[in-house]
Amino acid sequence: MSKFKLISMIVCVSLLLSVNAFAGPKVMRIGWATPMEHDYGVFIKKFAELTEKYTNGEIEIKMFPSAQLGNEDGAFKSLQMGTVDAYIISCNNISPHYPLMNVFVLPYIFPTQESVPEILSGPVGKKFFEQMQKKTKVHYLTYGPVVYRDVYNTKKDIKSLEDFKGLKYRVPKNAVMIETYKAFGAEPSPLAWSETPTALQTGTVDGGDNGISVIKDMKFYELAKHLTVLEHFIAFSPLMASSRFMKKLNDDQKAAVKKAAAEANVYINGITQAATEEIRNFLASKGMTVSRPDKAEFIEAAQTVQDLFADKNGAEFKNLVMEVRKATK
Numbered sequence: 001m002s003k004f005k006l007i008s009m010i011v012c013v014s015l016l017l018s019v020n021a022f023a024g025p026k027v028m029r030i031g032w033a034t035p036m037e038h039d040y041g042v043f044i045k046k047f048a049e050l051t052e053k054y055t056n057g058e059i060e061i062k063m064f065p066s067a068q069l070g071n072e073d074g075a076f077k078s079l080q081m082g083t084v085d086a087y088i089i090s091c092n093n094i095s096p097h098y099p100l101m102n103v104f105v106l107p108y109i110f111p112t113q114e115s116v117p118e119i120l121s122g123p124v125g126k127k128f129f130e131q132m133q134k135k136t137k138v139h140y141l142t143y144g145p146v147v148y149r150d151v152y153n154t155k156k157d158i159k160s161l162e163d164f165k166g167l168k169y170r171v172p173k174n175a176v177m178i179e180t181y182k183a184f185g186a187e188p189s190p191l192a193w194s195e196t197p198t199a200l201q202t203g204t205v206d207g208g209d210n211g212i213s214v215i216k217d218m219k220f221y222e223l224a225k226h227l228t229v230l231e232h233f234i235a236f237s238p239l240m241a242s243s244r245f246m247k248k249l250n251d252d253q254k255a256a257v258k259k260a261a262a263e264a265n266v267y268i269n270g271i272t273q274a275a276t277e278e279i280r281n282f283l284a285s286k287g288m289t290v291s292r293p294d295k296a297e298f299i300e301a302a303q304t305v306q307d308l309f310a311d312k313n314g315a316e317f318k319n320l321v322m323e324v325r326k327a328t329k
Contacts (some may be wrong), residue, residue: 018148025060026248029321030239031069032088033193038217039145040088040237041065043268047239050260054255055253071190075240079138082244088144090237092174098132102309106233107183107302110234113273115328117148124323129294137243141261144237145211145268148276151228152220153207154200155228158228159302161185169238170196170208176309180232183301211235212279213272221286228291229280230298239265 032040039188041063048061075087076097093102103109110116111263120143129140130282144163151158153167164185171177173190181188189205199205200223207224209232215221246254284290308316 009158010048021028023059025055026253027060027062028085028241028245029062029064029069030086030088031036031067031075031084033067033072034214035066036063036065037216038065039147039211039213039268039272041146042271043239043264044088046267047260047264050263051257054256054260059249059257069192069193071194076136076138079242080136084242085245086141086239086241088237088239090172090178090235092172092235094173094238094240096174098136099313100128100317100320102174102176102313103317103324104236105174105233106306106309106321107176107232108299109306109321109324109328111328113148113234115148115268116143116234116236118122119324119327122327123230124320124327128320139241139243139246141241141258142240142265144239144265145272146180146234146236147211147213147272148229148231149209149233149235150212150280151209151216151230151232152215152224153226153228154224154286155226157226158230159291161297167206168204170199170205171329176305177233179305179308180302183305184298188240197223209233210309211281212276216279216282221283221288225270225288226291227280227283227288228293228294230295232295232302233296 004022032044034040040134044061046065048063051059051061066107069075069084069087072089072093072118075084076094078084079087091101092105095105110119130286133139138166155167156163158164161184164181167186168189169181170188170191171188172193178188178190189199191205192201194301196208200208207226210218210220215227249257280290306321310321
């Protein structure tokens with residue numbers, strides 16, 4: 001090799017190193033709808049810590065809680081367009097954009113909290129999320145915090161299906177959740193999440209349901225005094241990323257991000273599972289009555305909802321319902 005070529009190579013390498021150094025870390029902007037103190041914030045703080053560790057600082061996480069990057073209703077579309085790098089989206093707010101997600105929204109489709117990782121991290125979940133990414137171009141990183149949705153209302157304790165009659169319940173704009181409350185005998189009122197506190201205050205709705213930590217962090221105990229533990233929906237909230245952002249990463253960085261997401265997922269779910277009863281006790285201390293009705297009649301009503309959607313949504317939907325039922329037996 002001539003002296004001139006050697007010098008040229010050294011100059012090129014030096015330039016590349018200086019450009020990379022000047023460019024700094026790749027920034028991943030992550031949004032979610034709840035306050036920083038909520039489980040989502042705890043989850044993303046851990047994810048940020050692990051991502052920095054596993055990428056040696058090559059990726060920097062910037063956090064935007066409280067819907068600073070837009071609300072959940074529009075987040076999936078923003079990911080598809082690439083205007084948001086990543087967002088935590090509850091599964092019921094993904095299903096309007098990918099209807100097959102409604103299988104996991106079905107009432108009592110997960111018989112226990114422990115069955116969630118068995119499904120979502122097992123063969124059924126792996127196949128499902130690979131298909132979703134292929135069809136929507138939105139990347140799935142992990143299934144996120146898992147919580148039961150507890151029911152609250154401003155009118156009375158719920159001790160049976162009969163007690164739901166005549167009550168107006170706020171539900172997300174989600175067909176499964178609408179039909180579930182119809183099956184329970186209530187009057188579902190589809191509203192955006194951002195409208196829920198005002199609707200409760202004005203009496204536009206009598207109640208709603210959310211993950212237990214959301215009820216606490218949003219201080220719904222100040223608006224609704226009756227809490228019902230039905231555990232009818234197990235809610236999970238995947239951390240999703242845009243293709244536009246993921247294309248910026250090399251293979252090692254992608255692997256590191258997914259590893260960080262998986263470990264942060266285990267971390268937050270250890271916290272949420274331990275905290276569920278603690279939060280219910282906290283809500284009781286704030287004046288909420290806590291009812292725990294026999295679930296048998298609710299499970300029976302929910303089965304009709306499962307069958308309804310399995311029958312009317314085509315073979316792919318029905319097959320997934322059957323696969324989940326089989327895997328949870």
